[in-house]
Amino acid sequence: MEFCGGHTHSILRYGLDEVLSPEIEFLHGPGCPVCVLSVESIEYALKLAKLENTIFITYGDLLRVPNPSGISLQTLRGEGRNIKMISSAMEALDTAIHNPDKLVIFFAFGFETTAPATAFLLRQAKALGLKNLKVISNHLLTPSILEFLFTKNGRYVDGVVGPGHVSAVIGANSYEKIAKTFEIPIVIAGFEPSDILEALIMLVERIRVGQAEVGLAYRRAVTFEGNTKAKSLLEEAFVVRDSFPWRGLGTVIRSGLAISKSYEEFDGERIWERPQVSEQIHGCICGKILQGKAKPLDCPLFRKRCSPQTPIGPCMVSSEGACISYYRFKLA
Amino acid sequence: MCLAYPYRIIEITGPFTARAEVNGVSTEIYTSLLPEEPKPGDWVLVHVGFAIQKIDEKSALETLKLYYELLSESSD
Numbered sequence: 001m002e003f004c005g006g007h008t009h010s011i012l013r014y015g016l017d018e019v020l021s022p023e024i025e026f027l028h029g030p031g032c033p034v035c036v037l038s039v040e041s042i043e044y045a046l047k048l049a050k051l052e053n054t055i056f057i058t059y060g061d062l063l064r065v066p067n068p069s070g071i072s073l074q075t076l077r078g079e080g081r082n083i084k085m086i087s088s089a090m091e092a093l094d095t096a097i098h099n100p101d102k103l104v105i106f107f108a109f110g111f112e113t114t115a116p117a118t119a120f121l122l123r124q125a126k127a128l129g130l131k132n133l134k135v136i137s138n139h140l141l142t143p144s145i146l147e148f149l150f151t152k153n154g155r156y157v158d159g160v161v162g163p164g165h166v167s168a169v170i171g172a173n174s175y176e177k178i179a180k181t182f183e184i185p186i187v188i189a190g191f192e193p194s195d196i197l198e199a200l201i202m203l204v205e206r207i208r209v210g211q212a213e214v215g216l217a218y219r220r221a222v223t224f225e226g227n228t229k230a231k232s233l234l235e236e237a238f239v240v241r242d243s244f245p246w247r248g249l250g251t252v253i254r255s256g257l258a259i260s261k262s263y264e265e266f267d268g269e270r271i272w273e274r275p276q277v278s279e280q281i282h283g284c285i286c287g288k289i290l291q292g293k294a295k296p297l298d299c300p301l302f303r304k305r306c307s308p309q310t311p312i313g314p315c316m317v318s319s320e321g322a323c324i325s326y327y328r329f330k331l332a
Numbered sequence: 333m334c335l336a337y338p339y340r341i342i343e344i345t346g347p348f349t350a351r352a353e354v355n356g357v358s359t360e361i362y363t364s365l366l367p368e369e370p371k372p373g374d375w376v377l378v379h380v381g382f383a384i385q386k387i388d389e390k391s392a393l394e395t396l397k398l399y400y401e402l403l404s405e406s407s408d
Contacts, residue, residue: 006335033334059380088381090362110380113334116365117382120348165336168377168385191335220388221377227385229367320334 001292002161003142005032005320006191012329014193024200027156027292030145030249031163033110034061034318035290038245041138042067043275045107048136048268049076049083055099057092058107059114060085065314068282089117093124096133105268109138113165115257116230119237122263134268137238137259142166143174144255145246149291150182157292159203161196162188164218169234171226172216179212187215188222237263247314248287286313289322296326303327336379338387341370352376352383 002008008028011017017026030036042065049056058073063085066072077083082102086092092106108118118135125133142163150156162175167188175186185206189199199217206213216222237260244256259267283301288294296302296315306312308324315321339352339361348364362382363370370376376383 004334031334088362090381111334113336113379113384116384117362117380120362120364120382163334165334165377165379165384168336221385227365227367230365230384233365 001027001029001157001159002189002196003029003031003146004161004163004166004191005029005035005318005322005325006164007031007161007189007196008322009320009325010191010193010196012325015329016193016196020200024204028289028295028322029160029292030149030246030290031111031142031166032290032315032318032320032322033114033140034065035286035314035321036140036145036246036249037062037065037109037138037314038247039068040245040275040277041109043277044136044272045073046071046076047275048105048107048272049073049081051103051105051272053101054082054103054105055095056081056083056105056107057086057095058083059109060087061318061320062107062109064311064317066311089114089121090124092133092135093121093128093130096125096130097128100132102132104133106133106135107138108135109140111140111142111163111166112169112234113163115139115238116169116227116233119230119233122237122259122266123233125266126263130266133266134271135259135263135266136268136272137257139238139257140244140246141240141255141257142170143178145249145252146175146178147181148249148252148255150178150184153291153293155182155184157184158207160184160186161199161203162186162214164188164190164195164222167218167222167226169227169230171231172214172222172224174226175214179214183212185212185215188218190218190221236260246290248290284313286315286323289315296323297330299323334379336377336384338375339378339383341372341374341376341383343372344370350383352378 096104187199187202202215238257241256243251311317315323343351
């Protein structure tokens with residue numbers, strides 16, 4: 001299983017799934033931050049984006065993800081709501097500084113790669129004493145979800161191609177416990193096809209000799225200990241939640257980050273409650289796809305009702321979603 | 333979302349910021365997450381406006397070379 005949607009994209013784009021020997025099957029993992037946002041989180045974003053006298057800010061990938069009724073942030077933007085997409089976290093700070101008469105709501109999400117940027121934003125907002133910025137944290141933890149998948153499903157994969165950029169922050173050591181507990185080798189990979197091939201060679205070798213160890217096939221960017229400065233910022237700005245909802249996986253213990261008490265004045269969750277909504281989207285099997293238990297071609301909606309132009313589920317929206325990778329790179 | 337791109341730092345512009353470029357396009361990035369002080373010429377991996385890790389230019393280029401070799405083999 002490759003964890004990252006970025007890896008899935010490369011594997012499909014360069015046809016690695018077709019050129020390697022048939023014993024190697026790629027199961028696609030949950031590493032697409034937009035795809036794993038629960039329906040509840042999507043509804044939360046829509047609720048906040050409708051507040052008067054605010055500017056709602058988020059990363060662009062989220063804009064087109066629809067709720068079960070087909071409403072997305074883009075729909076609300078079309079209705080005149082003030083919704084801004086950004087590609088750099090610090091744009092949220094600039095927006096708050098330049099719009100003192102508006103309340104700026106930054107809807108932050110992403111794995112450990114993205115969370116340190118939010119942490120630094122919080123630190124700067126506090127240093128400046130900003131009064132008109134609220135942050136909603138939907139940040140997620142990679143090792144926790146891997147642990148959840150293997151606890152729930154058993155040892156259903158032979159090896160894991162581990163995330164490259166998450167690991168640049170948290171370090172390859174973070175997977176040691178999972179590899180040992182579940183006896184599954186994990187090799188961290190970069191995103192070039194040659195990086196993925198190198199990781200596969202290391203994985204196959206570990207599987208062959210029965211060595212459930214963590215390996216590093218992305219040494220130019222990742223170390224075993226990770227980025228110590230980014231990790232300490234994460235500890236300062238966040239606390240691990242008791243549980244957090246994931247798309248298709250339900251509630252996963254200790255898998256999300258909430259804003260810590262030190263930054264509570266910026267924590268939007270202390271003002272606006274998360275809505276409680278049920279998960280069902282009729283026919284969409286995104287939840288199964290995110291666990292590697294189904295593939296996009298198994299979905300009855302794929303290339304029929306669900307396409308990049310009219311996505312039903314998030315796996316067809318985000319560039320890291322497995323469905324959009326299949327849509328682009330697999331022949332109809 | 334977890335995608336990150338290599339940039340080369342061309343100028344340190346502040347305590348937390350630098351100007352960096354890739355393919356001739358330059359942009360302002362935040363360097364505040366880097367454990368070591370960045371300096372001009374360093375290659376860094378940039379994600380949502382932040383350098384998250386310094387990368388080794390030599391091994392980056394080696395990987396690219398390996399990739400081009402694979403491409404030429406597969407077209408033989």
